[in-house]
Amino acid sequence: MRRVSLPRLAAVFTWIGLSSLGGGRSAYFHEALVRRRGWIDHDEFVQDFTLSQVLPGPNFSNLAVVLGYRLAGLAGAVWGLLAIVLPGALILLALSVLYVRGVFGATATGSMRGMSAAVVGLVLVTTLRIMRGSLRGGRAALVAALTFAGVGPLRLPTIGVVLVMTAASFWLLRAEPTPSLDRPEAERA
Amino acid sequence: MADVALLTWTFLWLSFLCVGGGLGVIPEMERQSVAIHHWLTAREFVDGYTLSQLTPGPSMLVAVFVGYRAHGLPGSLLAGLAMFLPTSILAVVISHHWRRWRTRPWAAATERALLPVGIGLMAGGVYTLARTAVHDGVTVALALATALVMAGDRVPPVLAVLAAGGVGWFLSG
Numbered sequence: 001m002r003r004v005s006l007p008r009l010a011a012v013f014t015w016i017g018l019s020s021l022g023g024g025r026s027a028y029f030h031e032a033l034v035r036r037r038g039w040i041d042h043d044e045f046v047q048d049f050t051l052s053q054v055l056p057g058p059n060f061s062n063l064a065v066v067l068g069y070r071l072a073g074l075a076g077a078v079w080g081l082l083a084i085v086l087p088g089a090l091i092l093l094a095l096s097v098l099y100v101r102g103v104f105g106a107t108a109t110g111s112m113r114g115m116s117a118a119v120v121g122l123v124l125v126t127t128l129r130i131m132r133g134s135l136r137g138g139r140a141a142l143v144a145a146l147t148f149a150g151v152g153p154l155r156l157p158t159i160g161v162v163l164v165m166t167a168a169s170f171w172l173l174r175a176e177p178t179p180s181l182d183r184p185e186a187e188r189a
Numbered sequence: 190m191a192d193v194a195l196l197t198w199t200f201l202w203l204s205f206l207c208v209g210g211g212l213g214v215i216p217e218m219e220r221q222s223v224a225i226h227h228w229l230t231a232r233e234f235v236d237g238y239t240l241s242q243l244t245p246g247p248s249m250l251v252a253v254f255v256g257y258r259a260h261g262l263p264g265s266l267l268a269g270l271a272m273f274l275p276t277s278i279l280a281v282v283i284s285h286h287w288r289r290w291r292t293r294p295w296a297a298a299t300e301r302a303l304l305p306v307g308i309g310l311m312a313g314g315v316y317t318l319a320r321t322a323v324h325d326g327v328t329v330a331l332a333l334a335t336a337l338v339m340a341g342d343r344v345p346p347v348l349a350v351l352a353a354g355g356v357g358w359f360l361s362g
Contacts, residue, residue: 017245017246018245018246019245047287047288047291048284050291050300051280051283051284051287051291052280053304053307054208054299054300054303055276055279055280055283056204056205056206056207056208056276056279057204057205057207057273057275057276057277057279057280058204058207058211058247058248058249058272058273058276059207059211060211060246060247060248060249061247061249061273061276061277061280062276062277062280065277065280065281065284066280066281066284069280069281069284069285070284074281077277077280077281077284081273081277084246084247085246085247085250085269085273087245087246088244088245088246088247088250089246089250089253089269091244091245091246092240092241092244092246092250092251092253092254093253093257093265095240095243095244095254096237096240096253096254096257096258096265097257099236099237099240099254100257100258108358109361110357110358110359110360110361111354111355111357111358111361112236112239112354112357113322113328113357113361114327114328114331114353114354114355114356114357114358114360115239115243115350115351115353115354115357116235116236116238116239116318116321116322117322117323117327117328117329117331117332117335117353117357118331118332118334118335118349118350118352118353118354119238119239119242119318119322119335119350120315120318120319120322120323120332120335121331121332121333121334121335121336121337121338121339121349122242122335122336122339122346122349122350123212123311123314123315123318124315124319124332124336125336125339125340126212126311126339127212127308127311127312127314127315130308130311131308131312134304134308135304135305135308140304140305141305143305143306143309144305144306144308144309144312145309146309147305147306147308147309147310147312147313148309148310148312148313148316150309150313151216151217151309151310151313151317152216152312152313152316152317153316155216155220157217157220158206158213158214158216158217158310158313159206159217162206162208162306162310165306165309166302166303166306169301169302169303169305169306170298170302173298173301173302173305174298
């Protein structure tokens with residue numbers, strides 16, 4: 001059951017967490033575990049990637065948990081999660097303290113404005129890539145567009161939109177072939 | 190005290206709304222944190238998301254930022270735990286069974302149905318961030334320039350974001 005020792009798993013996952021700065025998060029896992037080390041094969045990765053997307057919850061931590069579980073059982077899942085989340089959490093906490101105390105000050109306000117505009121550009125490209133990689137057919141596009149309109153411009157509660165649109169999606173896509181989620185490269189952030 | 194509990198509870202159920210990517214939960218997280226509970230302003234929320242993008246690890250660490258802004262250290266700890274712990278436990282449980290389940294028709298249908306909803310939520314997340322972060326010629330230009338650079342796939346995202354920060358600092362100084 002345990003394919004990799006826990007210290008080794010923790011070290012590799014911590015490094016993936018730290019180097020996944022700003023984007024390409026799942027791609028780092030693929031590179032490190034499949035291509036570089038051969039701990040799991042491509043199909044296993046795709047299975048775990050798909051599962052981490054379908055499961056509720058932040059999918060980067062989901063992927064760490066699912067891969068950790070595959071590699072070293074329950075302990076692997078725990079270590080995988082801690083290794084991915086903890087370093088970033090501590091860094092962000094330090095930044096939050098500085099931000100709330102106003103240490104960034106007026107000089108930093110301009111750069112925060114610039115950076116947050118850039119982040120919009122960044123997430124836009126990520127979203128378009130995933131759309132191109134896995135959104136197939138007019139009905140799926142309609143479901144995505146209506147979901148977007150509901151939670152975006154209309155500012156409706158997400159729970160209601162998800163419930164209604166998931167039901168509509170089950171019905172609209174009942175006869176379609178299973179979508180291709182087997183392109184982890186398409187997910188870049 | 191009651192508000193700390195409310196914060197924890199809110200991030201707990203928000204974590205279960207992250208379907209198909211953390212970005213998808215941004216519209217509701219912003220709505221809850223800004224408009225409903227007034228834990229921070231829309232501007233602070235966007236700044237927090239930006240900081241989470243500059244930080245290694247999942248972008249849903251923005252929960253730590255909102256928690257800290259609302260209730261200091263205990264707030265950040267509880268919001269962070271609520272965001273990552275329950276869904277991770279669920280991930281282990283489902284992961285244990287998924288190898289048997291995934292070939293069943295209902296599992297394939299669920300995957301198929303959730304995919305476009307997740308993509309719509311992500312696009313909603315882009316919209317929510319843009320509503321606050323992109324508001325004049327400079328920010329529109331920076332967002333578009335970053336999108337073009339990222340589409341080229343040559344520049345690491347952090348560098349592009351930091352460069353835009355330099356431009357913003359230069360123009361405001």
